Amino acid sequence: MVCAFKNDQIKNDDLVANSQNKGKVLFIATVYTHLAAFHIPFMKMLQEKGYEVHAAASSVTGRRDDVENAGAICWEIPFKRSPYNPANLKAFLELRSLLKNHYFDLIHVHTPVAAFLGRFLAKSTHQGPVLYTAHGFHFYKEAPRRNWLIYYTAERIASRWTDGLIVMNDEDFENAQKLGFKAGENLFYVHGVGVDLSEYADPLVCENNIRASLGIGQEDIIVTCVAELIERKNHDFLLDAWGELTRRHNYIHLLFVGTGEKMAALQKKVLQEHLQRVYFLGYVAMFRKFLEKLISLPLFLNTKVCRDVSWKPWLQASLS
Numbered sequence: 001m002v003c004a005f006k007n008d009q010i011k012n013d014d015l016v017a018n019s020q021n022k023g024k025v026l027f028i029a030t031v032y033t034h035l036a037a038f039h040i041p042f043m044k045m046l047q048e049k050g051y052e053v054h055a056a057a058s059s060v061t062g063r064r065d066d067v068e069n070a071g072a073i074c075w076e077i078p079f080k081r082s083p084y085n086p087a088n089l090k091a092f093l094e095l096r097s098l099l100k101n102h103y104f105d106l107i108h109v110h111t112p113v114a115a116f117l118g119r120f121l122a123k124s125t126h127q128g129p130v131l132y133t134a135h136g137f138h139f140y141k142e143a144p145r146r147n148w149l150i151y152y153t154a155e156r157i158a159s160r161w162t163d164g165l166i167v168m169n170d171e172d173f174e175n176a177q178k179l180g181f182k183a184g185e186n187l188f189y190v191h192g193v194g195v196d197l198s199e200y201a202d203p204l205v206c207e208n209n210i211r212a213s214l215g216i217g218q219e220d221i222i223v224t225c226v227a228e229l230i231e232r233k234n235h236d237f238l239l240d241a242w243g244e245l246t247r248r249h250n251y252i253h254l255l256f257v258g259t260g261e262k263m264a265a266l267q268k269k270v271l272q273e274h275l276q277r278v279y280f281l282g283y284v285a286m287f288r289k290f291l292e293k294l295i296s297l298p299l300f301l302n303t304k305v306c307r308d309v310s311w312k313p314w315l316q317a318s319l320s
Contacts, residue, residue: 021052023105036063119161229260
């Protein structure tokens with residue numbers, strides 16, 4: 001990784017030297033897959049306004065090329081998701097080296113570990129303003145006490161290094177205020193990372209090639225679950241509910257869109273419990289076109305949905 005960072009330094013220094021821009025913006029996240037999935041439109045918007053865009057993350061899960069192809073200058077920082085992983089010390093040192101050698105007019109941080117280290121180092125190296133987007137705090141009602149001890153404490157410490165905070169749900173908005181952020185001043189509530197509705201055609205006029213390939217009838221109901229297959233997303237809860245639903249309805253199908261470390265375990269659970277009409281589609285690059293071809297009930301899972309059983313009656317009502 002050190003060699004990769006040095007190679008980045010040589011290549012990227014040439015790009016920086018040859019650029020003419022209004023300023024520099026740095027996006028920081030644990031992995032490039034996160035930046036590629038959610039932030040390329042924002043990177044392009046900043047580039048159109050004349051800013052030079054950089055990104056710092058780990059490419060261990062891939063998709064760094066997607067960010068580079070979007071015009072961002074990429075730096076390899078070997079973050080690990082777990083705050084207990086000692087490898088984050090190397091990430092700390094390499095990010096510190098990057099920030100000591102480059103000044104950024106704005107730094108936008110994402111994901112807990114990368115956001116904490118990024119905010120601390122941004123302030124200690126006298127960078128420009130730091131914006132943090134919380135894609136769901138890891139501390140919440142009924143969360144394990146350990147989460148509150150580690151993540152809440154970390155966010156309280158890091159609040160002093162945060163010039164602006166964006167949250168995406170009511171509970172995070174309330175907790176952010178408890179951390180000392182003020183609504184409309186340095187705390188902003190948005191409903192997700194955004195969807196360009198103009199890009200979505202009427203699914204009723206699209207051919208249902210995907211339905212045909214899976215053997216799903218035109219009148220059957222499809223539930224599409226889009227989420228990384230990891231423990232925190234709690235797909236087990238959905239599968240537990242699915243067993244009950246399929247016993248009542250023989251025309252419903254569940255599509256998991258995404259990859260992750262729990263895929264094999266979830267597939268095993270489906271087989272062992274004889275759950276019906278469950279499909280694992282893996283990563284879908286052109287998800288917009290994929291969704292257009294389905295007459296489906298999308299279920300975009302996140303940790304708040306999965307820990308709140310109140311959605312279960314809604315799902316049952318939708319299928320009745």
